Amino acid sequence: MNTFGHxxxxxxxxxxxxxAIGCVIDGCPPGLxxxxxxxxxxxxxxxxxxxxxxSARREADEVEILSGVYEGRTTGTxxxxxxxxxDQRSKDYAAIAAQFRPxxxxxxxxxxxxxxxxxxxxxxxxxxTTMRVAAAVIAKKWLKQRHGVSVRGYLSQLGEIRPQGxxxxxxxxxxxxxxxxxxxxxxEAYMDALRKSxxxxxxxxxxxxxxxxxxxGEPIYGxxxxxxxxxxxxxxxxxxxxxxxGFASVVQxxxxxxxxxxxxxFVSNHAGGILGGISTGQPVIASIALKPxxxxxxxxxxVDVEGQPAEVITTxxxxxxxxxRATPIAEAxxxxxxxxxxxxxxxQCGDVGEVTPRIPAQAPVDD
Ligand code: EPS
Numbered sequence: 001m002n003t004f005g006h007x008x009x010x011x012x013x014x015x016x017x018x019x020a021i022g023c024v025i026d027g028c029p030p031g032l033x034x035x036x037x038x039x040x041x042x043x044x045x046x047x048x049x050x051x052x053x054x055s056a057r058r059e060a061d062e063v064e065i066l067s068g069v070y071e072g073r074t075t076g077t078x079x080x081x082x083x084x085x086x087d088q089r090s091k092d093y094a095a096i097a098a099q100f101r102p103x104x105x106x107x108x109x110x111x112x113x114x115x116x117x118x119x120x121x122x123x124x125x126x127x128x129t130t131m132r133v134a135a136a137v138i139a140k141k142w143l144k145q146r147h148g149v150s151v152r153g154y155l156s157q158l159g160e161i162r163p164q165g166x167x168x169x170x171x172x173x174x175x176x177x178x179x180x181x182x183x184x185x186x187x188e189a190y191m192d193a194l195r196k197s198x199x200x201x202x203x204x205x206x207x208x209x210x211x212x213x214x215x216x217g218e219p220i221y222g223x224x225x226x227x228x229x230x231x232x233x234x235x236x237x238x239x240x241x242x243x244x245x246g247f248a249s250v251v252q253x254x255x256x257x258x259x260x261x262x263x264x265x266f267v268s269n270h271a272g273g274i275l276g277g278i279s280t281g282q283p284v285i286a287s288i289a290l291k292p293x294x295x296x297x298x299x300x301x302x303v304d305v306e307g308q309p310a311e312v313i314t315t316x317x318x319x320x321x322x323x324x325r326a327t328p329i330a331e332a333x334x335x336x337x338x339x340x341x342x343x344x345x346x347x348q349c350g351d352v353g354e355v356t357p358r359i360p361a362q363a364p365v366d367d
Contacts, residue, residue, distance in 0.1 A: 012131040017088040030074055032073060036062075041137075053176070061130060126325075133329060147212070153205055157203060158203050201320065204323070212281070218344060218345075228284075
């Protein structure tokens, strides 16, 4: 399955070392202004080669709009976007073409299809996420213009390190998407030591969608949180998804977890902006856990395609922490779910309106 969404449907194609990657977006509302230059900001936020802490591969990631846009506006017909690959170095993968990297999709792809493109991980490469981010540039723009929704993320944990403060303004000013500027030197030193050691580490990313109106999401099988979980879990290396308090809810009492409602506003947001699979009008909050990268230069036991024991060492240009580049990707998946749910809500319930005056997201006082 390479297609995502119901009414705003995105199909991606391409491999990491193939000639190009691309996507087709079907169902985009017509009349939205969009120019090729508008893709650059988010694509550069996600790109490799931007700091010494990520893969050194350098791609221009320039989007060509092949269809669906006329005189700068979407026409409602399929939008095809293409990005040509220019910096493949496939020889790095020759030595492991007949081996499996422990912890990598090499093994499961091979067992499923009986064939794989080993160059750069082929379709299992994080390169594929480029097109999700490109498609979400359109989704984010529509969500902002039509509903005032903003979708922003940040790195909320790197290995054992957690933010000691929070400022949205800090997030875009460092290569980690870290919300506390004072800790950036600590992160740099941590990543430098990790890179020297040859090992990798996991991370956590939080995404906050503010301005989502109440009512988006479909019970029972199209729940907003269910679709967010599926969308976020489809990102390479994601091993866990939480909505709101997530797994912390396990030890909470009901009196702690519920979010009191006053006419002035919700008093807290343990629910992460979703109740019964439907948005409440509070910020939608989702978090993901990303595993440590499996492409390591440190040797490990494996087998070859014949099942014979082997030792694997991965050379090439790899991210010691894929989580560092995951913030724009997580934002993209949240935006793609939101636009799809917004269009579905409009189709079925567009005439309902807001039956009770909207409860503001934040209350000035507690209890
Ligand atoms: C990746 C391995 C590296 C990364 C790549 C993701 O690829 P290569 O070995 O071809 O340099 O550079 O990331 C990207 C190319 C990208 O645009 O995100 C992997 O194994 O997933």
